[in-house]
Amino acid sequence: xxxxxxxxxxxxxxxxxxxxxxxxxxxxxxxxxxxxxxxxxxxxxxxxxxxxxxxxxxxxxxxxxxxxxxxxxxxxxxxxxxxxxxxxxxxxxxxxxxxxxxxxxxxxxxxxxxxxxxxxxxxxxxxxxxxxxxxxxxxxxxxxxxxxxxxxxxxxxxxxxxxxxxxxxxxxxxxxxxxxxxxxxxxxxxxxxxxxxxxxxxxxxxxxxxxxxxxxxxxxxxxxxxxxxxxxxxxxxxxxxxxxxxxxxxxxxxxxxxxxxxxxxxxxxxxxxxxxxxxxxxxxxxxxxxxxxxxxxxxxxxxxxxxxxxxxxxxxxxxxxxxxxxx
Numbered sequence: 398x399x400x401x402x403x404x405x406x407x408x409x410x411x412x413x414x415x416x417x418x419x420x421x422x423x424x425x426x427x428x429x430x431x432x433x434x435x436x437x438x439x440x441x442x443x444x445x446x447x448x449x450x451x452x453x454x455x456x457x458x459x460x461x462x463x464x465x466x467x468x469x470x471x472x473x474x475x476x477x478x479x480x481x482x483x484x485x486x487x488x489x490x491x492x493x494x495x496x497x498x499x500x501x502x503x504x505x506x507x508x509x510x511x512x513x514x515x516x517x518x519x520x521x522x523x524x525x526x527x528x529x530x531x532x533x534x535x536x537x538x539x540x541x542x543x544x545x546x547x548x549x550x551x552x553x554x555x556x557x558x559x560x561x562x563x564x565x566x567x568x569x570x571x572x573x574x575x576x577x578x579x580x581x582x583x584x585x586x587x588x589x590x591x592x593x594x595x596x597x598x599x600x601x602x603x604x605x606x607x608x609x610x611x612x613x614x615x616x617x618x619x620x621x622x623x624x625x626x627x628x629x630x631x632x633x634x635x636x637x638x639x640x641x642x643x644x645x646x647x648x649x650x651x652x653x654x655x656x657x658x659x660x661x662x663x664x665x666x667x668x669x670x671x672x673x674x675x676x677x678x679x680x681x682x683x684x685x686x687x688x689x690x691x692x693x694x695x696x697x698x699x700x701x702x703x704x705x706x707x708x709x710x711x712x713x714x715x716x717x718x719x720x721x722x723x724x
Contacts, residue, residue: 404559408543417559418538421566422463428567428644429455436648440621441571442519442579445595445614447602450502454574457497461490462569466538476540483532484524490531491523494577502581502598517583518626523576525630525664529639529656530572534565564641571642571649579618588612631665631672634658 407414433451435444443451465486469479479486523530542557585591592608595601605611633639638653665673 405542406537406557406559406562407541409541410539414541418466421538421562422459424563425459425566425570425644426456431644431646432648433644434648436645437651439625439651440614440618441575441649442582442618443574445582445602445605445611446578446600450598450600451574453501454498454578455570457501458494458570458573458577461494461497462566465490466535469535469539474539476536479535479539480532483535484527486535487524487527487531491520491573491576494573495580498577498581502594502600517579518622519576519579521666522622522626522630523572525661526639528660530569534562534569537562537565564643567643568641571644582615582618588615591615627668627672631669632676634661634665634669635673635676 407417429452433448433455435441443454446454537557581594582591585594588608588611592611595605595611601611605614629640633653635658637655637658639656639658640651640653642649642651662670662673
């Protein structure tokens, strides 16, 4: 591809950066009017919601992000402060988005943050990846590409394509929407309360109109989070990969990108580390086991072929001997 055709993100603060940020936010609002169905095998909590509710949740998060960028700019927060407070900023932004969503949808626990939020696996997974999720994005939106450390930028210094920033903000909006809406579902005390909440606010899409379908969705969502946190996330960390979610004309999609994940090892839970160790043992033993199985298969084939060949020769000799004796 001709590099001259690639549009790069502004390098420094200034009018050009502010203009590009405004265009980026405006473009996102247009994306919310496109197909918002999940086209991936993975389950998102917002899959149960209809198109209008998805739009409102996305708009809430984007608005909170806009306010955050303006506050950081007005308060003249330094880059070092952002790096140090990144996790706290993400938690605060998540909580504000949850409160706004609860107010919008008249949640039974309206105005409060669920105490179970911090214990959910999706929330723990979010915090584990807070640098990849929010840190790079905020630095780009506030300071431009000149302050992105090489380990977080797979492109040349000061050469961050505009498309990469779009990917980062798409991923942030979708993942945070998943957390926010999951909290609304998870904070309902019972299935009947959840059903009433979804029904009273006309939240569900046409695929989820019965208590049974809602219960099945909730169970599948919890199971998917278990697999994601204890299996898929350790695998992506181990393989230096990161899953990003994207808005597209065909719906919400995802893909894996390569990035440095060494810093995430120290944040993994004990069970996740066990999974990493298992993967290492698997990488060491699996090729040897495969070679051994192939060897055993070849040996069995060799023995079988020679046994059959010996049996046929013996049978033919016996037949020839019987024939000669009769003659």
